[in-house]
Amino acid sequence: MIRIPFHEVQKTIESAFLKAGLASEIAATCARIHAETSQDGVYSHGLNRVEKFVDYVQQGWVNPSAKPSLVFQLGNLETYDGHLGPGITNALFAMDRAMELAREMGLGLVSLRNTTHWMRGGSYGWHAAEKGFMSLCWTNTESCMPAWGAQSAGIGNNPFVMAIPRKEGHVVLDMAMSQYSYGKLEITRLKEEELPYPGGFNAAGELTSIPAEIEESRRILPTGYWKGSSLAVMLDLFAGILSQGNTTASVDKAGYGNCGACSQVFIAIDPMKITNQTFIDQALEATIAQLHNSQPAEKGTQIQYPGERSLRTRKENQALGVPVHEAVWERVKGLAGLK
Amino acid sequence: MIRIPFHEVQKTIESAFLKAGLASEIAATCARIHAETSQDGVYSHGLNRVEKFVDYVQQGWVNPSAKPSLVFQLGNLETYDGHLGPGITNALFAMDRAMELAREMGLGLVSLRNTTHWMRGGSYGWHAAEKGFMSLCWTNTESCMPAWGAQSAGIGNNPFVMAIPRKEGHVVLDMAMSQYSYGKLEITRLKEEELPYPGGFNAAGELTSIPAEIEESRRILPTGYWKGSSLAVMLDLFAGILSQGNTTASVDKAGYGNCGACSQVFIAIDPMKITNQTFIDQALEATIAQLHNSQPAEKGTQIQYPGERSLRTRKENQALGVPVHEAVWERVKGLAGLK
Numbered sequence: 001m002i003r004i005p006f007h008e009v010q011k012t013i014e015s016a017f018l019k020a021g022l023a024s025e026i027a028a029t030c031a032r033i034h035a036e037t038s039q040d041g042v043y044s045h046g047l048n049r050v051e052k053f054v055d056y057v058q059q060g061w062v063n064p065s066a067k068p069s070l071v072f073q074l075g076n077l078e079t080y081d082g083h084l085g086p087g088i089t090n091a092l093f094a095m096d097r098a099m100e101l102a103r104e105m106g107l108g109l110v111s112l113r114n115t116t117h118w119m120r121g122g123s124y125g126w127h128a129a130e131k132g133f134m135s136l137c138w139t140n141t142e143s144c145m146p147a148w149g150a151q152s153a154g155i156g157n158n159p160f161v162m163a164i165p166r167k168e169g170h171v172v173l174d175m176a177m178s179q180y181s182y183g184k185l186e187i188t189r190l191k192e193e194e195l196p197y198p199g200g201f202n203a204a205g206e207l208t209s210i211p212a213e214i215e216e217s218r219r220i221l222p223t224g225y226w227k228g229s230s231l232a233v234m235l236d237l238f239a240g241i242l243s244q245g246n247t248t249a250s251v252d253k254a255g256y257g258n259c260g261a262c263s264q265v266f267i268a269i270d271p272m273k274i275t276n277q278t279f280i281d282q283a284l285e286a287t288i289a290q291l292h293n294s295q296p297a298e299k300g301t302q303i304q305y306p307g308e309r310s311l312r313t314r315k316e317n318q319a320l321g322v323p324v325h326e327a328v329w330e331r332v333k334g335l336a337g338l339k
Numbered sequence: 340m341i342r343i344p345f346h347e348v349q350k351t352i353e354s355a356f357l358k359a360g361l362a363s364e365i366a367a368t369c370a371r372i373h374a375e376t377s378q379d380g381v382y383s384h385g386l387n388r389v390e391k392f393v394d395y396v397q398q399g400w401v402n403p404s405a406k407p408s409l410v411f412q413l414g415n416l417e418t419y420d421g422h423l424g425p426g427i428t429n430a431l432f433a434m435d436r437a438m439e440l441a442r443e444m445g446l447g448l449v450s451l452r453n454t455t456h457w458m459r460g461g462s463y464g465w466h467a468a469e470k471g472f473m474s475l476c477w478t479n480t481e482s483c484m485p486a487w488g489a490q491s492a493g494i495g496n497n498p499f500v501m502a503i504p505r506k507e508g509h510v511v512l513d514m515a516m517s518q519y520s521y522g523k524l525e526i527t528r529l530k531e532e533e534l535p536y537p538g539g540f541n542a543a544g545e546l547t548s549i550p551a552e553i554e555e556s557r558r559i560l561p562t563g564y565w566k567g568s569s570l571a572v573m574l575d576l577f578a579g580i581l582s583q584g585n586t587t588a589s590v591d592k593a594g595y596g597n598c599g600a601c602s603q604v605f606i607a608i609d610p611m612k613i614t615n616q617t618f619i620d621q622a623l624e625a626t627i628a629q630l631h632n633s634q635p636a637e638k639g640t641q642i643q644y645p646g647e648r649s650l651r652t653r654k655e656n657q658a659l660g661v662p663v664h665e666a667v668w669e670r671v672k673g674l675a676g677l678k
Contacts, residue, residue, distance in 0.1 A: 077613065105414045134577065134581075149635055150634060154642070162570075171576065173573045175570065223563030228562070248626070249625040274411060275580060279583060287586050291486055293493075295490040298488070
């Protein structure tokens with residue numbers, strides 16, 4: 001791992017995206033989100049996904065010039081077709097639109113169909129929080145996880161995001177419905193370590209913490225066993241029905257790769273339409289104090305609120321540079337024509 | 340365990356509630372929900388909670404004659420104060436109101452503060468589904484679980500519900516943020532069994548499947564470790580802020596017992612305003628088929644959709660009678676003046 005200044009990471013990704021045929025504004029936005037994702041410590045969905053995104057554009061699985069079009073509107077409920085445009089700009093568009101509705105009506109729900117991989121789901125929660133909005137959003141995916149009790153993959157890991165704006169650091173949850181991502185399994189295997197808790201089943205059908213065994217069986221574990229499995233199914237059905245788009249079962253058949261033609265939901269709420277800053281501050285600070293003051297299981301640690309670790313990583317990487325795998329960095333520089 | 344016909348369970352609970360001072364209509368509704376909860380197999384929150392509810396009324400922690408009053412309204416966003424009225428009738432009122440808003444505007448969000456224990460959260464998802472609405476709802480609670488990494492309880496288990504209407508059986512998820520309830524620990528201990536997966540930490544700080552060890556340490560496990568812990572925090576903050584009510588930190592101080600003065604959120608969506616029955620049927624049936632056709636880990640089993648098991652239990656208990664603990668049943672009959 002080497003560290004590269006944020007600006008250089010962003011500019012390099014932007015050049016790669018321009019070379020891939022993205023229009024300048026779209027290339028800049030997508031590059032910013034990828035670079036911010038790495039900067040926040042979510043390395044699997046930042047710089048590391050650039051090559052795959054470029055490949056998807058080349059395969060025709062992402063249409064770099066498609067823009068979302070309105071297909072349904074009723075009050076503060078809207079549905080857009082993403083026409084396989086870039087997942088990042090489609091998702092930002094949808095969250096922005098939900099915020100516009102919420103600015104007027106307190107609440108906005110925008111669903112999006114036929115979109116593509118949004119990279120880190122948390123990006124849209126952070127984005128809304130930055131603008132002062134509370135938000136929920138989620139996506140479905142192709143089948144990448146066996147439902148609880150199953151051997152074969154039949155459900156998505158369907159990341160789910162909730163976020164609340166807060167001056168001293170937004171409160172942001174970004175959770176996929178698998179206990180670990182395949183990215184985490186790979187990183188752990190490469191370090192020759194075990195997972196801290198079982199992350200799937202081995203070929204013999206036993207829970208295991210050894211990443212290679214799960215990568216082989218493809219039986220990754222739903223978070224909370226039956227609970228994450230059922231929540232994944234519900235998020236999928238809500239996304240598909242609300243957007244009149246694909247559910248996981250039809251994303252599987254779409255043939256546009258990872259999350260190609262998937263469905264998403266974006267809900268924004270303007271808390272200042274409902275209550276006031278003093279009330280919100282008190283609620284947030286009382287809850288964060290209760291977490292911070294909990295007796296830790298491990299001496300010398302402190303319980304964190306959702307989003308606290310990302311913010312600390314961000315600040316560290318802003319100061320020291322964004323950690324990148326040297327080989328990945330060289331290949332992205334290659335895509336950017338910088339070698 | 341003995342089996343008692345549903346009608347007799349319901350009528351007996353209703354008599355107990357009338358004797359406790361509930362008005363006839365409220366007693367009938369609360370009794371129906373308790374009886375249906377037991378009938379659906381959620382024994383911890385049905386007949387088994389009747390004595391505790393009556394006790395709460397006697398303590399003055401539940402005001403049997405309080406009705407929700409509107410405190411905020413903007414378009415399809417409304418907030419009510421529950422004035423410590425019965426949690427069941429308050430929650431049904433809020434979900435009914437969310438459905439009325441959705442009937443007009445496609446979408447309705449009702450938040451409710453100062454309410455009391457709603458018993459089984461799933462009741463409100465089933466209720467909305469029965470009327471043709473998709474729904475999400477959740478509640479906060481007092482601190483009953485240590486956050487991930489903590490020894491002392493600082494967060495609620497904050498049950499979360501999502502439901503979709505379906506002719507052949509609604510699709511309903513009802514999940515608390517703990518891996519198991521204390522009720523499940525007790526039942527498992529009484530059977531002298533172990534939990535199928537670790538449900539908390541023992542006094543030595545190790546994960547354990549032995550219920551008594553967790554009951555002693557009070558270190559029940561958040562579902563999915565850090566994931567369920569963070570989701571509980573977000574659900575709590577959303578409920579408190581949207582209702583301008585208590586978060587878990589202030590429910591802890593309210594002094595009205597389990598879930599006294601808690602906050603809840605009810606979101607209803609009218610899917611027929613957005614799409615049509617054919618599309619919904621196809622999405623549901625494709626997803627359910629994908630689950631049913633997954634290769635099971637255990638031969639001879641079939642993967643179920645969320646809500647499928649409740650429906651099967653309901654039908655079985657409708658045919659054979661509702662299983663009740665004889666001692667509990669005798670005590671409730673006592674409260675009803677039937678002994």
